[in-house]
Every structure is written in structure tokens, then in C-alpha cells.
Amino acid sequence: MRPIGVFDSGVGGISVLRELVRLMPNENYIFYGDSMRAPYGSKTLEEVRQLTEEHVEELMGHHVKAVVIACNTATSADVSILRSRYPDIPIIGIEPALKPAVLCQENAHVLVLATPMTIREKKFQTLMAQYESQAQIWTRPCPDLVRFVERGEFSSRELYDYLNSVLADYRDKPVDAVVLGCTHFPFVKEAIRQALGKDVRFFDGGEGVARETRRRLQEMGELAPEDVTGQVQFINSDPDKLPLCQMLMESGKN
Ligand code: DGL
Numbered sequence: 001m002r003p004i005g006v007f008d009s010g011v012g013g014i015s016v017l018r019e020l021v022r023l024m025p026n027e028n029y030i031f032y033g034d035s036m037r038a039p040y041g042s043k044t045l046e047e048v049r050q051l052t053e054e055h056v057e058e059l060m061g062h063h064v065k066a067v068v069i070a071c072n073t074a075t076s077a078d079v080s081i082l083r084s085r086y087p088d089i090p091i092i093g094i095e096p097a098l099k100p101a102v103l104c105q106e107n108a109h110v111l112v113l114a115t116p117m118t119i120r121e122k123k124f125q126t127l128m129a130q131y132e133s134q135a136q137i138w139t140r141p142c143p144d145l146v147r148f149v150e151r152g153e154f155s156s157r158e159l160y161d162y163l164n165s166v167l168a169d170y171r172d173k174p175v176d177a178v179v180l181g182c183t184h185f186p187f188v189k190e191a192i193r194q195a196l197g198k199d200v201r202f203f204d205g206g207e208g209v210a211r212e213t214r215r216r217l218q219e220m221g222e223l224a225p226e227d228v229t230g231q232v233q234f235i236n237s238d239p240d241k242l243p244l245c246q247m248l249m250e251s252g253k254n
Helices: 014-023 045-060 072-085 098-102 116-120 122-131 145-150 157-166 185-196 206-219 239-250
Strands: 004-008 029-033 066-069 109-114 136-141 177-180 201-203 232-236
Touching: 004 014, 004 045, 014 029, 014 206, 014 239, 029 045, 029 239, 045 066, 045 072, 066 072, 066 206, 072 116, 072 122, 098 109, 098 122, 098 177, 098 201, 109 116, 109 185, 116 122, 116 136, 122 136, 145 157, 145 185, 157 185, 177 185, 185 201, 232 239
Parallel strands: 004 029, 004 066, 029 232, 109 136, 109 177, 177 201
Antiparallel strands: none
């Protein structure tokens, strides 16, 4: 049974992998995380493209039937290049879940948290231009948040200090919805809620990506039979991260 390849700059994409497995438990998955070189979000566009293409090529070597780019940063930098390079394999990317956040209520106040590159790149800027007239949208790059998740820190003093400083300006603002625009961030959702000091609604793109992946595979007649149980294989450029991968996959952290 050909696997679905899932790629992220590190362990964050496991928040997407979990949605994929929840929706399609009968598929096989290979998850490649590049923790050795994470975070990608503060690298140059060229560096992110080169790394993403290298690792997607590796996944192709495993005869994957689809590739999920479970990284908002790599998607914004490279998804169109990858699609033209591999026209026969569906390449599903992820982008910040701005639409459902904006539409969650009338005149919503939405805070988008993502990496500097995701916020800066054209893909997100175009998306934001579409919704700007319908809601108050604030964007806040969190360049170092990825590092905490990569270290397996979900509630340390340093994490709270970091979030308190990054989110200080928003504690007094009437934020209704927070878009977790980086796949690492769902794992620190509770710490973000605490730092904001209010009960906000969270949105991330993981579930939408899983549905889109199933739709594409169904269209191609490539879905796995329903009576089999799939398997997940983790590969990481930093093998010391493999226990963290297992832990995030099994924990109830998002
Ligand atoms: N998980 C990646 C994302 O969704 C994090 C990027 C990074 O490594 O900075 O953007």
C-alpha cells in the first residue's frame, strides 16, 4: 500500500498528521521532520525552497501517492514550484485558517500567529486582502515559538515569559479568534490562551488539509481499502527527536 508523505520543518506537522490519521486511519504515512534545521520561518526564501525540495524529493523516493506539506512556511515558499515539478502526485499545502476565523462571528477580531516568512509572503498577504474588510485582523510573527515545541516545552516558565512578551499588546484588545498559522502552535494552545488571559476560539488548518487530502485521493481512486489498518513511520534529520514525535502523536496535546 503506497504511503502518504507528510513533511514539516520539524515536529509541528504532527498536528496535521494526527488529523490525517483520525480521518483516514487505514492509510500508511511517512512523516519527515527536518528538526536539525528548524526553524525554517526565519531563514531566507531560497534556503526554505532548497530544503523543502530536497526533502520532498526524498519522500518521492518512498513512492508516496500524495505529499502533504504540513508546514505553512514551506507551503508559502514552495508549493507552486513543487506542484509544477511533480504534476502527477497531489501536493497538498497548508495555509493559516483565516477564513473560518473571520466568519466565526460578525465583525470578528482575529489575531494571526505564524512565522515571519508566512506572514510576509504573498500567499498570506493575498489571503488577508480578501478578508480585511470583514474583520479586524492583527498579525503577530512569533519567530521563536517553534523552538519551544522542538524542545518539547509546552508549559515551561521560559515559554510563558516568551508568550507574555510577544502577546502583551493583545491582552487588552478584544480578540475573539486566534489563528494558529504554524503547525507547531496547536501544541502550545493552552499556553497561548493563558498569555492572552481570555477565552478565545482557536483555528488551525489541520482538519481542512486532511479533508482535502482524502478528496484528492478519492478522486484518483487511490484511497486505501477500508478493512486495513495503516501505519505511521517517522523519519527525522535529528534522530533524537523520534521519542518526541511518538509522544506528540499519542498525546492529547491539540
Ligand atoms: N511548522 C512550520 C509552519 O507551519 C514551522 C516553520 C518553522 O520551522 O519556522 O510554519
